[in-house]
Amino acid sequence: GAVVSQHPSWVICKSGTSVKIECRSLDFQATTMFWYRQFPKQSLMLMATSNEGSKATYEQGVEKDKFLINHASLTLSTLTVTSAHPEDSSFYICSARAISRGTYEQYFGPGTRLTVT
């Protein structure tokens, strides 16, 4: 149980285009999903917290107009990187917290490797 999927697993796009990444909780409902970013040999950095039916909360330094987050249902959150630039190339990982489990464990997706050329 507690499986989280991400799609796509990797994407290459041209500078200036937008890319959408999907995060789904497959076997549980998640009121809250989180988006992280990991640069090579660095730690995972929290970008934003996504709550179902409300606006996302962004961490300091993360541009909300560049990284659009939508949490339309209890099993789906999307991250759209708008007007992508090479410096946005990174490994993007989502996580979800299960409603019913009553604990703070977050279950992570497999990640999406974004390369902007």
Next chain:
Amino acid sequence: DQQVKQNSPSLSVQEGRISILNCDYTNSMFDYFLWYKKYPAEGPTFLISISSIKDKNEDGRFTVFLNKSAKHLSLHIVPSQPGDSAVYFCAASGYSGGGADGLTFGKGTHLIIQP
């Protein structure tokens, strides 16, 4: 300023022996701590967690110890197995009245189990 620190970038342990991974934190508001295992180009896999009201939590070969006064926690793996070779991340969260906080991660420790 890093709020969660894993000062050992790598650790090499012989198969069958105990692996001890350490983590220090600076934010006294953290009250829930987690350990994750991660392979390259994959998402982290949850291993074990501990809340601040406990000082020890055990799950199979994995035991996490928490020393609140020292703001220090450690993950013990015994016996260590070749499949344990991975990067281990320590993460922390603060309780916010039933809400779910994003996690603050350390930089990770690369554990290498030698046969």
